[in-house]
Amino acid sequence: MANIGVYVELKEDKSKKSNKEAISLAKKSGKNVYAIIFTNNLDQHLDELKGIKKIIQIKDQDLFYQPDYYSDTISNIIKDFDLNDFIGICSAQGKDLFPRIAAKTDASLVNDCIDIDFENNLITKPVFAGRLLTKIRVEDEFKMYTIRPNVFPVQASDSEENPEIITKELNKKELKTRIVDIVKSDSKKIDLTEADIIISGGRGMKEKENFKMLEDIAQLLNAGVGASRAAVDAGFATSDMQVGQTGKVVNPKLYIACGISGAIQHFAGMKTSKIIVAINKDSEAPIFKKADYGIVGDLFKVVPLLKKELEKIL
Amino acid sequence: MNIFVCIKQVPDTEATLSVKNGKTINEDGIKWIISPYDEHAIEEALKLKAKIPETNVTLITLGPKRCENALRGGLAMGADHAIHIETDEHVDNRIIAKALAIAIKQEGNYNLIFIGKQAIDDDSYLTHIYLAENLGIPVSTNVTLFNYESEKVFVEREIDGGEKEKIEMTTPCVIGAAKGLNTPRYPSLMGMMKAKKIPIKKLSLQDLEIGEIDNKIIVEKLFAPPEKPQGKVIEGDIEDGVKELVKALKDEAKVL
Numbered sequence: 001m002a003n004i005g006v007y008v009e010l011k012e013d014k015s016k017k018s019n020k021e022a023i024s025l026a027k028k029s030g031k032n033v034y035a036i037i038f039t040n041n042l043d044q045h046l047d048e049l050k051g052i053k054k055i056i057q058i059k060d061q062d063l064f065y066q067p068d069y070y071s072d073t074i075s076n077i078i079k080d081f082d083l084n085d086f087i088g089i090c091s092a093q094g095k096d097l098f099p100r101i102a103a104k105t106d107a108s109l110v111n112d113c114i115d116i117d118f119e120n121n122l123i124t125k126p127v128f129a130g131r132l133l134t135k136i137r138v139e140d141e142f143k144m145y146t147i148r149p150n151v152f153p154v155q156a157s158d159s160e161e162n163p164e165i166i167t168k169e170l171n172k173k174e175l176k177t178r179i180v181d182i183v184k185s186d187s188k189k190i191d192l193t194e195a196d197i198i199i200s201g202g203r204g205m206k207e208k209e210n211f212k213m214l215e216d217i218a219q220l221l222n223a224g225v226g227a228s229r230a231a232v233d234a235g236f237a238t239s240d241m242q243v244g245q246t247g248k249v250v251n252p253k254l255y256i257a258c259g260i261s262g263a264i265q266h267f268a269g270m271k272t273s274k275i276i277v278a279i280n281k282d283s284e285a286p287i288f289k290k291a292d293y294g295i296v297g298d299l300f301k302v303v304p305l306l307k308k309e310l311e312k313i314l
Numbered sequence: 315m316n317i318f319v320c321i322k323q324v325p326d327t328e329a330t331l332s333v334k335n336g337k338t339i340n341e342d343g344i345k346w347i348i349s350p351y352d353e354h355a356i357e358e359a360l361k362l363k364a365k366i367p368e369t370n371v372t373l374i375t376l377g378p379k380r381c382e383n384a385l386r387g388g389l390a391m392g393a394d395h396a397i398h399i400e401t402d403e404h405v406d407n408r409i410i411a412k413a414l415a416i417a418i419k420q421e422g423n424y425n426l427i428f429i430g431k432q433a434i435d436d437d438s439y440l441t442h443i444y445l446a447e448n449l450g451i452p453v454s455t456n457v458t459l460f461n462y463e464s465e466k467v468f469v470e471r472e473i474d475g476g477e478k479e480k481i482e483m484t485t486p487c488v489i490g491a492a493k494g495l496n497t498p499r500y501p502s503l504m505g506m507m508k509a510k511k512i513p514i515k516k517l518s519l520q521d522l523e524i525g526e527i528d529n530k531i532i533v534e535k536l537f538a539p540p541e542k543p544q545g546k547v548i549e550g551d552i553e554d555g556v557k558e559l560v561k562a563l564k565d566e567a568k569v570l
Contacts, residue, residue: 011474092473095439096455102440103447108408108530111439122534127436131331132339135535176452178482185476193474197569221570239458239494240476245327245434246350246493254569265327275567276545277559283549292545292567293559297552305553309560313570 003053004031005083007074008045009093010038015045017194018089018149023048025152026087029118034081035163036074038063042165051159056081060170065093066179071100073171078105078142085118090146091193098146107142112249114151114272129245129268149194150251151272190224192243197254198270200226200243201236204259204280204299208236213303214258220310226250226270228260244269259299262287279303315369317359318418319393320429320445321352323377323384327434333536348384351430353391353498355491358460359428360392360499366462370394374417376410378402382514389509390501397421397515399522406531407436409524411444416522419449424486426467431455431490446488454481455490 006026009016026033033052037045042057049055056077078086078101086101088094090112102109114133115124123136123145192198199214199221211225218225227237229244243250245265255273259280260266267290270276278291279302288294295302325331326345334340348356356373363369373388375381376399385396399413418424427449429442439455446453458478459470465485470478472492501509519527546562548555564570 092456096443096471099440099443100447100453103444108406109440110531112437125437126539127536128325128331129434129437130539132333133537133539134533135537137532137534138530139532140530176483177454177487179479180482181480182473183470183478183480185478189476191474238476239492240472242493254563254567271539271542275563275569276542277563283547288547289544290542291547292542293562294545294547295552295555295559296547296549297555301552302556305556306560309556310570313560313564 002031002085003034003081003083004029004085004087005034005036005078005081007086007088007094007097008035008037008049009089009091013039013041015048016089016091018091018147020048020154021149021152022087022089022147023052024155025116025147027051027155029085031085034083036077038070038170046162049163051157051161052163054164054166056166056168058168058170060172063170064179066175067096067100067177068175069170069172070097071104072173073168074101075104076171077168084142086144088146090148094146098144102144105142107144108138108140109144109146110136110138111146113145113147116145116147126249129249129265130271131264131268148251150196190218190222192224192226192241192248192250195224195250195252197221197223197256198226198243198250198252198273199223199256199258200228200260200270201231201258202228202260203230203234205231205236210300211237213307217303217307217310220307220314224252228263228266257287257291258303260287261285262290315366315425316421316423317362317369317371318424318427319352319355319359319371319373319388320414320427320441321356321373321375321384321388322349322430322433322435323347323375323381324349324433324435333538337533337536339536346380346383348387349430349433349435351432351434351491351493354493354495355428355430355489356388356391356393357496357498358489358491359426361496362426362462363392372397372421374414375399376401376405376413385514386509387501389512390505391499392505394512395515396512397517399517399519401519403519403527404529404533405519405527406529407438407440408444409527409529411441411448412524413519413522414441414445415448416524417517426462426485427488428491429488431457431492442488442490449486449488451486451488452483453488453490454483456492457489458492458494460489460495
């Protein structure tokens with residue numbers, strides 16, 4: 001039987017939420033699942049990895065993410081263990097790491113997959129920031145995929161069996177691109193691409209200071225704070241908060257758009273949200289055509305009321 | 315110093331997109347632009363050119379005849395030279411990266427290559443990293459800050475949760491430009507006049523001897539995602555409306 005690999009992405013030794021999605025998908029493929037994980041403390045991750053075939057644990061005294069070390073190590077494992085398919089998350093790290101591995105192993109990579117049909121070799125991925133979708137066939141023996149977070153279903157493992165564990169060392173041959181430090185964000189921001197709930201502000205927010213209102217609600221809901229391009233260009237929000245065609249593509253359960261008119265480019269970045277709520281004083285704003293729920297009203301009145309109501313139920 | 319900037323011509327972000335023959339977009343009436351991240355790449359190259367004497371900025375693109383306009387646009391911003399690998403064929407990212415790598419190597423010395431972290435049409439996030447791996451040089455993607463000092467490059471790249479990685483690379487290297495890196499300039503009238511007179515070097519895939527064009531990523535179907543039905547718009551008293559909304563989110567949509 002063919003083998004499929006999953007890269008288990010960790011952040012400060014904690015498992016990323018979407019690893020569960022990637023592992024569930026790999027199991028669904030019907031192939032032998034190999035998980036590749038860079039950690040010195042495997043025990044805490046074993047629960048998540050039940051029911052797969054093998055765990056390949058990479059140990060080192062310093063496992064700080066260096067793309068050259070990681071891509072060399074994984075490329076060797078892919079060859080050594082005959083992994084014909086390889087899955088990871090379409091995260092900031094996934095987008096940095098996977099193309100390097102694909103180039104090194106001469107595999108074909110498709111980023112940002114939202115559906116993978118292993119049997120018929122068909123991958124669905126968004127293009128034009130999700131305004132269109134494409135079905136892709138990969139004519140290659142070696143295929144790699146990064147999956148969009150929050151899309152693929154998570155299946156609880158029905159097996160209690162512990163996989164075989166193989167330990168490998170980090171390949172530290174060459175370091176061309178050297179990460180010297182991580183600059184933490186001043187506030188502990190929720191990552192928008194993985195967030196379950198996002199509250200975003202647009203031009204209607206009028207001032208940078210007014211985003212505090214959204215941050216308060218975000219804290220209440222454990223949500224991320226986003227912004228439209230207009231808000232970023234006006235200096236109300238930073239560019240890492242931008243949702244849309246030239247910003248982040250997000251996929252939360254709940255997206256609350258405050259003072260966002262709903263330009264096609266913004267909509268492209270959040271249209272796959274399960275539920276979209278629009279708050280806008282202009283009843284003609286295009287966002288209302290796309291929203292599941294809309295409130296026509298002044299956001300400076302609606303948002304505080306919303307906070308009050310949410311506090312009651314949470 | 316020789317800087318290369320790889321650019322791609324894409325439909326304007328405001329263009330109405332429709333599908334033709336189930337596989338490609340209908341190009342009729344489309345306004346074409348330089349992919350926005352590539353504009354950031356051009357701007358950063360021009361900023362560096364202004365600081366370092368005897369620096370040449372060469373634009374390079376791959377695509378059909380219409381892509382000439384993208385090159386003219388970049389020349390008008392202030393780039394010095396332009397190379398057009400002209401082809402009507404659809405080629406996947408791996409082949410594009412290979413062709414760009416060969417064309418750049420043919421020009422002789424290269425110190426820095428700027429390119430957008432993704433093109434806003436196919437959203438592949440691949441070409442820049444494949445290009446670097448092809449050339450065997452370092453690469454950083456999603457770069458929001460760039461500094462160059464005596465053959466060393468220092469960048470910051472945005473990662474998840476608003477954090478940033480600080481990265482050191484030696485030249486030559488590839489920079490995958492992101493929004494936040496700079497604000498691209500508008501071409502001046504003089505720039506536009508000057509750009510018209512700069513000859514564009516034309517190459518074909520055959521000239522580059524890239525071998526067999528073995529696309530491995532095949533687009534089977536292009537289609538519009540299903541439209542959502544119109545939702546519920548609450549008008550009138552705001553206080554009641556918000557109560558209704560929160561109740562609906564909790565009980566009906568079950569997202570709270």
